[in-house]
Amino acid sequence: MAGYKETPRQKMIGMMYLVLTALLALNVSKEIMDAFLVVNESMETTNENFSKKLDNTYSKFQSQFMMNEEKVGPYWKRAQRARELSDNLTKYIDSIKYVVIMRTDGLENLDSARTKKLRQAKKKDNYDTPTHFFIGSSQDGSAGESKKLRDRIESYKKQMLELVDEKNRANIKMGIDTESQYLTPDGKPQNWEMHNFYHTILAATVTILNQIKADVKNIEFDVVNNIFSAVTAEDYKFDVIKAKVIPESQFVFSGESYNAEIIVAAYETKGKPGVKWIQG
Numbered sequence: 216m217a218g219y220k221e222t223p224r225q226k227m228i229g230m231m232y233l234v235l236t237a238l239l240a241l242n243v244s245k246e247i248m249d250a251f252l253v254v255n256e257s258m259e260t261t262n263e264n265f266s267k268k269l270d271n272t273y274s275k276f277q278s279q280f281m282m283n284e285e286k287v288g289p290y291w292k293r294a295q296r297a298r299e300l301s302d303n304l305t306k307y308i309d310s311i312k313y314v315v316i317m318r319t320d321g322l323e324n325l326d327s328a329r330t331k332k333l334r335q336a337k338k339k340d341n342y343d344t345p346t347h348f349f350i351g352s353s354q355d356g357s358a359g360e361s362k363k364l365r366d367r368i369e370s371y372k373k374q375m376l377e378l379v380d381e382k383n384r385a386n387i388k389m390g391i392d393t394e395s396q397y398l399t400p401d402g403k404p405q406n407w408e409m410h411n412f413y414h415t416i417l418a419a420t421v422t423i424l425n426q427i428k429a430d431v432k433n434i435e436f437d438v439v440n441n442i443f444s445a446v447t448a449e450d451y452k453f454d455v456i457k458a459k460v461i462p463e464s465q466f467v468f469s470g471e472s473y474n475a476e477i478i479v480a481a482y483e484t485k486g487k488p489g490v491k492w493i494q495g
Contacts, residue, residue, distance in 0.1 A: 251418040258425040265432035301435040312424045319344040339418040349412035356408025390430040
């Protein structure tokens with residue numbers, strides 16, 4: 216099963232994100248930085264659409280499981296594990312997102328951060344608090360939340376890939392490249408943590424976190440569809456093939472011809488079809 220294909224709108228959002236990240240590195244004006252708000256709102260919409268597509272896939276998967284638990288059960292179990300891993304990571308990303316919003320904007324509690332739109336934040340151009348939260352006092356991000364986030368992403372990718380049959384793993388797009396070496400504007404090497412979260416304003420930080428959420432959902436979509444591909448409604452598999460003889464008559468008298476149809480029959484022995492009987 217091929218991975219989820221981006222629409223032209225999603226490709227445009229991705230290009231805007233890259234351009235704005237480059238502008239941020241050049242330390243341009245606050246007005247330009249506010250453009251991150253537009254990208255962030257588009258990312259939030261993309262994540263909502265991804266969730267709907269995933270819900271639809273899980274619904275189809277569950278229908279197949281209910282029709283044939285014995286055959287579909289092992290696949291459904293893996294799909295449920297994929298959902299659990301993805302939910303845990305996205306909830307964690309949301310939790311640190313709300314913490315950094317709360318601390319940067321000086322809100323009283325996390326509930327205020329959850330209900331507040333990024334556009335309403337008073338200090339969305341502040342980079343001191345987000346940098347301290349994600350980088351800490353380290354020179355490489357190891358003392359901040361960004362290192363924990365990277366570790367969880369890498370663990371997630373490893374566990375998700377293990378849910379896919381080994382022969383199909385090369386077809387899965389894992390995304391979220393945390394291994395590459397990045398460069399600062401003056402050409403010095405920089406790791407994933409520093410590249411994404413060092414001196415990054417709140418508006419950009421929240422956008423980056425929502426982009427990571429979209430990547431997680433993309434991985435989940437690709438993995439679950441790959442697992443589901445073996446048990447789709449259009450691909451019904453049989454486990455027994457036998458020759459069958461169907462006579463035209465149950466009785467043959469001496470001197471008469473014997474006529475019968477000989478066919479090859481394929482059928483499923485593990486299925487448990489639902490049968491309804493209505494009197495009259």
